[in-house]
Amino acid sequence: MGRLRSLIIPGVDKKLLVRDAAKSMPDLTRRRFITGGASLGALTLLTGCNVVDSSSAEEMLKHVSKFNDAVQAWMFNPNALAPTFPESAITRPFPFNAYYSIDEAPEVDGKNWKLEVRGLVDNKKSWTLDELYALPQVKQVTRHICVEGWSAIGSWTGTPLRDFLKLIGADTRAKYVWFQCADKDGYNSPLDMASALHPQTQMAFKFADEILPVAYGYPMKIRVPTKLGFKNPKYVISMEVTNDYKGGFWEDQGYNSFSGS
Amino acid sequence: MSSLTVSNEQTTSAKPSAAKVVQPAWVRILHWVNAFAMVLMIMSGWQIYNASPLFGFTFSSSITLGGWLGGALLWHFAAMWILMVNGLLYLALGLATGRFRKKLLPITPEGVISDTKAALTGKLSHDDLSKYNYVQKLLYAGVIVVGVLVVLSGLSIWKPVQLQYLTALFGGYDAARYVHFFCMAAIVAFMVVHVALALLVPKSLRAMIIGR
Numbered sequence: 182m183g184r185l186r187s188l189i190i191p192g193v194d195k196k197l198l199v200r201d202a203a204k205s206m207p208d209l210t211r212r213r214f215i216t217g218g219a220s221l222g223a224l225t226l227l228t229g230c231n232v233v234d235s236s237s238a239e240e241m242l243k244h245v246s247k248f249n250d251a252v253q254a255w256m257f258n259p260n261a262l263a264p265t266f267p268e269s270a271i272t273r274p275f276p277f278n279a280y281y282s283i284d285e286a287p288e289v290d291g292k293n294w295k296l297e298v299r300g301l302v303d304n305k306k307s308w309t310l311d312e313l314y315a316l317p318q319v320k321q322v323t324r325h326i327c328v329e330g331w332s333a334i335g336s337w338t339g340t341p342l343r344d345f346l347k348l349i350g351a352d353t354r355a356k357y358v359w360f361q362c363a364d365k366d367g368y369n370s371p372l373d374m375a376s377a378l379h380p381q382t383q384m385a386f387k388f389a390d391e392i393l394p395v396a397y398g399y400p401m402k403i404r405v406p407t408k409l410g411f412k413n414p415k416y417v418i419s420m421e422v423t424n425d426y427k428g429g430f431w432e433d434q435g436y437n438s439f440s441g442s
Numbered sequence: 443m444s445s446l447t448v449s450n451e452q453t454t455s456a457k458p459s460a461a462k463v464v465q466p467a468w469v470r471i472l473h474w475v476n477a478f479a480m481v482l483m484i485m486s487g488w489q490i491y492n493a494s495p496l497f498g499f500t501f502s503s504s505i506t507l508g509g510w511l512g513g514a515l516l517w518h519f520a521a522m523w524i525l526m527v528n529g530l531l532y533l534a535l536g537l538a539t540g541r542f543r544k545k546l547l548p549i550t551p552e553g554v555i556s557d558t559k560a561a562l563t564g565k566l567s568h569d570d571l572s573k574y575n576y577v578q579k580l581l582y583a584g585v586i587v588v589g590v591l592v593v594l595s596g597l598s599i600w601k602p603v604q605l606q607y608l609t610a611l612f613g614g615y616d617a618a619r620y621v622h623f624f625c626m627a628a629i630v631a632f633m634v635v636h637v638a639l640a641l642l643v644p645k646s647l648r649a650m651i652i653g654r
Contacts (some may be wrong), residue, residue, distance in 0.1 A: 241520070242513075242516040242517065242520055243516075245516070245519065245520040245523070246516055246519065246520075249519050256601065256604050257604065258604060261603060261604055261606070262603075263603045263606075264602075264603075264606055324602070324615060326602065326615065327494070328493075328511065328515070329493035329494040329511060330490065330491070330493060330494035330599075330619060331494040332615050332616060406603070407603050407604075431512070434512055435512035435513060435515075435516055436512050436515065437515065437516075437519065441601070441603070441604070442601065442602050442603040442604070
């Protein structure tokens with residue numbers, strides 16, 4: 182409660198972010214799942230009873246969201262590939278989107294950066310960027326869909342995560358791969374193992390054939406075309422194979438945790 | 443069902459008109475559950491829309507539900523179950539009981555035109571609420587179709603990979619968002635007219651509450 186990051190709202194681009202911020206800042210001074218007076222009042226009038234008592238409604242919605250996680254895991258077909266597109270379909274410029282402006286995006290020093298590997302894996306060695314670049318890579322042109330509703334088509338190149346998990350001897354019966362990032366205030370996000378093993382899920386090192394620029398997550402982004410954008414962490418610094426649900430930056434604030442496409 | 447018929451017959455001899463059940467219980471229950479779920483879906487949907495507007499306007503936070511995008515999504519993906527289960531029951535019962543066929547068909551262009559004229563000149567009869575005029579038939583059948591479309595386009599936005607063939611039917615992810623929006627707009631337009639007319643002919647509102 183009262184964490185700084187819960188005050189920040191997502192924006193599509195800078196313009197929209199500023200517009201959203203200007204409009205909603207006073208309303209977002211506390212964390213709320215339900216809306217303020219007017220619409221609560223409207224709902225009360227409509228139903229004749231106060232069904233949206235704030236804390237019980239919040240609890241009910243959390244339960245339904247967990248149920249929706251299970252429904253989506255059941256719907257998830259590990260063999261269904263996200264549609265791919267020709268290079269001509271790539272959205273240019275591809276939007277930058279985060280809970281901070283691009284000036285505040287973390288600038289990671291690639292020479293000193295190492296990917297830390299933890300948890301249920303045989304080989305916990307850390308990986309330098311050059312070592313990762315030496316692994317076989319594949320390119321995909323897929324649609325990135327933001328939880329906000331907009332979408333953009335991008336080209337990512339990198340190593341399939343399932344190949345890397347095999348390489349490090351990960352226990353793929355574990356429930357999650359949990360990523361931690363270099364973003365300010367610490368971004369993190371859990372990825373269910375079925376999605377982590379999906380053939381299109383990759384450790385992306387390039388965008389549109391160029392080394393990932395800062396805006397898109399240098400040095401490494403986890404590209405998951407079967408998930409909403411916020412489940413595609415950028416500036417990744419560590420991954421942990423685990424059976425524990427460790428939460429995530431947006432997940433903890435109420436975004437559905439599975440958020441599969 | 444049989445008890446309803448019996449009570450009808452018993453009262454028919456005494457007061458023929460008052461005894462007639464205009465809206466059976468299942469219609470009334472599903473109608474109000476649908477109304478509740480629709481309002482939740484629309485108000486939370488407006489808040490979701492505001493996160494990435496398709497047009498040059500946003501919805502005032504005084505008429506949205508959820509407070510912010512994350513809250514609105516929780517409401518939207520909770521109310522969708524009520525809407526979907528209720529809607530499927532309605533379609534199944536409407537088809538199985540023959541209500542759709544009896545009440546909504548046939549819809550003829552001549553009938554719609556003459557009833558529209560009659561409605562606009564204030565000559566439309568409301569004596570028998572159990573019989574829909576052609577304008578009602580068209581709007582009720584139309585809103586059922588739009589209701590199906592809003593759910594299908596919503597599913598294709600929610601699951602553009604798992605349900606990619608459905609999404610492709612709507613012309614892809616981005617196009618499906620517009621379809622979803624315009625279906626919402628059509629439902630809101632229907633609701634405005636529907637509620638206004640129900641208030642103009644209060645006995646129709648009474649029939650949807652107590653059945654007669």
